[in-house]
Amino acid sequence: MTAQELSWYALWGATALYAIAMVASSIHLARVADAKAAAKGKVRSAVGASSAGSSAAEGDAATTSARASAIPAEPMRTKAAGIAASTTLVGAVLQGIGVVARGIEAGHVPWSTMYEYTITGTWVAVVVFLIVQRKRDVSYLAPGVTGFAAIALGLGLTTLYQASTGLQPALQSFWLVIHVSIAIIATGVFTVAFVATVLQLMRDRREDEPVDTAGASNALIRWGRQWRNANLRLLKRLRWLEGVPEPEKLEALSFRLHAVGFVLWTFTVMAGAVWAEHAWGRYWGWDPKEVWSFVIWVIYAAYLHARTTQGWAGRRSAYIAVAGFVALLMNFTVVNLVFQGLHSYAGV
Template identity: 60%
Template sequence: MNPTDLSVMALGGATVLYAIAMVAYAIRLARVADEKVAARAAAAVPVGAGGPATPSTSGGEAPAASSRGARSAKAAGIARSSTLVGAVLHGVGLAARGIDAGHVPWSNMYEYTISGSFFAVVAFLVLQRRRDVAYLGAGVTGMATISLGLALTVLYKDVDTLPPALQSYWLIIHVSIATIVTGIFAVSFVVSALQLMRDSRDGGSRWTGDRMRWLDAVPAASSLEALSFRLNAVGFVLWTFTVMAGAIWAEHAWGRYWGWDPKEVWSFVIWVLYAAYLHARTTQGWAGRRSAWLAIAGFTALIMNFTVVNLFFQGLHTYAGS
């Protein structure tokens, strides 16, 4: 088996495992929400003073709760193991692609997609070691599934030699940080989306009724906002380094630090949006929904920079869309 076949097979296996994990995480969310609803219902039932417990509360509710807890734990175990094994296969596929290409796998849209989605899953796994963020699992593994699926079916490109502009050690420095920060911003995007949905549910929005009961398993909107802020703060520092490293690389490759190339412009737009988010969140009191929408706008600009700019704008970075 050659490295190309190994890479494609490993990435295909990772896609399947991420899809399984996405379903398992979604089932866990539903089970945990059911447990919380049942617990609130049980607490709301008045107990007669000194009277005996009714059969439904003494003999039926506890086994039902135990059964729900067991199913939730089983779904969580499947989700964690599928995500972990999927990440291992993902890493193998990424490494095999690099070996086959003879350089780091960050030279085109296909390679950047498989790299960025890998770092999103890794960021989620690292975060999960520090706190219980299983409620993010369905969103993160869902994005990884879609990303790998598109990469393998739409964006795939055979190994090719690097363009002269990319034959530099700055490819490792600049693009590695860009892929890592893309993963962090992707996780933050999931957090901000959940924050908006949870805030709408807490506010009594009709569209988050019984169909969105799984949101009961998600932390309060304020907790999600705090987590999003921490992730975006780390991501912003790394993106600042990405823009600076790109400018230095541009001077080495093209003799100027900044030339208003479409890719450079959009990288700056992303920096401005996240800078505005951090500034507004810390000094102007833009807490709540407004900060979440600003964070989502930043990630949307990031996706547009990767897709629309790469595919439809001509510039010195045109090779990135190949």
């Protein structure tokens, strides 16, 4: 078996395993939601029983005891969770083999094209998730992370794939290892943070109340309110969101991950500027890739500032973080495929 065949089969195997992990982790999340709903039912029963009692103090004590017993002492374990964890781990190992095999086939580090960046970046995202999972229970992120990895890998293997070739002269530099590797790690961290942010927004919006549509001053406002109410009804039907932590906990996790990603992206921009000076004799030249990298840096800087500013924490700052990830995706897709510049060699 050649290195090319090994890489191909390993990456397709990882894609299949990530898809299985996404389904299994979703089932686990639904089980956790059911358990939390049952726990809330016990608390409501205890509250009802305490209100019928003769002593308010005894009722409060009973309610507190019921709430304490309803809170699990440790993360819930299910068969689906075990399947999700094992398939994610094996998938990450297979993807790592596929990435290394691609590097052996190409004869250089495997991140000089969109295909190579995709297979390496999604692998880093899964590894970041696995590292965080070892520190705390973040299994609620698994459906989003493994689902994103499966889709991105599938698109990479079917759409972005191209046979390995030698490095173009512009890439024959040790700065390729420094600059692009840091960018890939930052992208992986931002991906996991994005999943946490989306869950935060969904969990937060789910607690809203419908707004009045009859009192809208014009048709456009009325349509907007109807659209908002329709989305709210959809979120309330998603019972698995009960298995996701409170928005405050998700926001704290997202903020920590974004802070790490921002530091890495700062080094990415700085290393890119130094490489540009070595390659083209200037640190900055308004190349589309340079501009978008700086735009991404500005958006995430605005998020971190907004998150720590009074009145902007929560939903407002989360929208800025989502905008940052959208800009990251545009930098990878639109800028590479549409705009012509000195970084055009990074396209398909």
